[in-house]
Amino acid sequence: MAASPSPAAAPVPEPALPPTLRRNAPLVPTDSAASRSLAAVIAILTFLAALCAGAAEIVASSADQWRGAVAQEVTIQVRPGPGRDIEADIARADAVAKAEPGIRATRVFSKAEAERLLEPWLGSGLDLSDLPVPRLITLKLADSPAPDLKRLRTALAEALPGVASLDDHALWQQRLSTMATTFVGVGVGIVALVLIATGLAVAFATRGAMAGNREVVEVLHFVGADDDYIARAFQRRFFGLGLRGGAIGAGLALAAFAFAGLMARAWRSGPAGDEIEALFGAFHIGWRGYAAVLLIGVIASVVTGVVSRLTVRRFLA
Structure with a gap:
């Protein structure tokens, strides 16, 4: 009696991949809640830094106008x-x-x-x-x-x-110049601190992303990917987040200065508007102010990419 054929062996199911190892999934997801929060933090910090830079430019421009006006006039005092x-x-x-x-x-x-x-x-x-x-x-x-x-x-x-003496306002001009220089220096210092805070936030976010994608990093190492490849992947993703946050923050800062200029023109008809315009001008930051705001947005994105790459390299070392 012929033996009955043995049934075919059932196929062994492949183990399910973790969510972070799905095919075509990015190494560092940019649509997660953490990524959106980091972009919001970068936007807020960029907005504050751009406001400081624009305010420093307004003070510097106003001080130049004041010095120019004072330099064209001297006073004789008759006692x-x-x-x-x-x-x-x-x-x-x-x-x-x-x-x-x-x-x-x-x-x-x-x-x-x-x-x-x-x-x-x-x-x-x-x-x-x-x-x-x-x-x-x-x-x-x-x-x-x-x-x-x-x-x-x-x-x-x-x-x-x-009886008569001449005052050329040199002392007042020197004090005005010192005040403007001090204010601009404080503004630059605040911008630097904000950029440092941006770098620290990116470093913490990068370490969190590395910890959450440890399985992906291990698999990439297993298939032969080196540390430079992984660092570049993180850098591209975080640079995109920084660019988005920097663009939003810089755009909001430009909108804030434009709104302040409109309000200054609306108040110009009253005595309060005259005082504000005499002190701060028309809240027009000029081309240097616009360039500074845009440059801060670019610097924020560059800092985000560079800090993420350095953090990844230290994490993998």
Whole structure:
């Protein structure tokens, strides 16, 4: 009796691959909650850094305008004295100033205008008639020929010794320049700290991604992939996240400056708008500000890619 054929052996099922080892799946998923959170963090940090850079540019531009306006004007101070005719002294000081080449125009402040200048310090409603309030003469300087302020100061000292003095606002300009430089330096420091915080956030996110994709890394090593290949894969993915977050943050910063400019123009009709425009201009950051904001967005993405590559190399070492 012929033996019955043995049944065919049942095929052994292949073990299921873990989710991170699915075919055609990226090594570092960019659509996960962690990736979206990292992109949001990079966008927020880029936005803050861009705001600091734009504010520093506004202050620097305003300081340049202030220095330019102050450099075109000097002041003669005429002090009243016992037994002297203050009006005659003012007329003589004005004549000496007009005789100097390079003086474009002069303006004599009246007694009421001189007293009004003291209101921010002494308050309004005070009777200053008994006080020896100095009188002022402002001189508009011409670009060409340039006036010789040293010669003008000597002429005033000879014509009105101990009565008239010339103030070229050099001390005020120096303090203004120091203030603007300090503010810009603080802004640059804040931008650097924000970029360092971005790098630290990327380093933590990269180590988390490496820990979550340990099986993938082991398989890649098993099939012959070297550390450079794995590091490049992580760098590409995180560079994409950084580029997206940097673009969003820089775009929001540009929109914020545009909105501030619109609000400044809307407030310009009132006294508060005049004060804001006098201090900060029209909130226009200029081409240097726009370039700085865009550059910060690019730097944030580059920092993201470089830090992720370095972190991967240290993790694999």
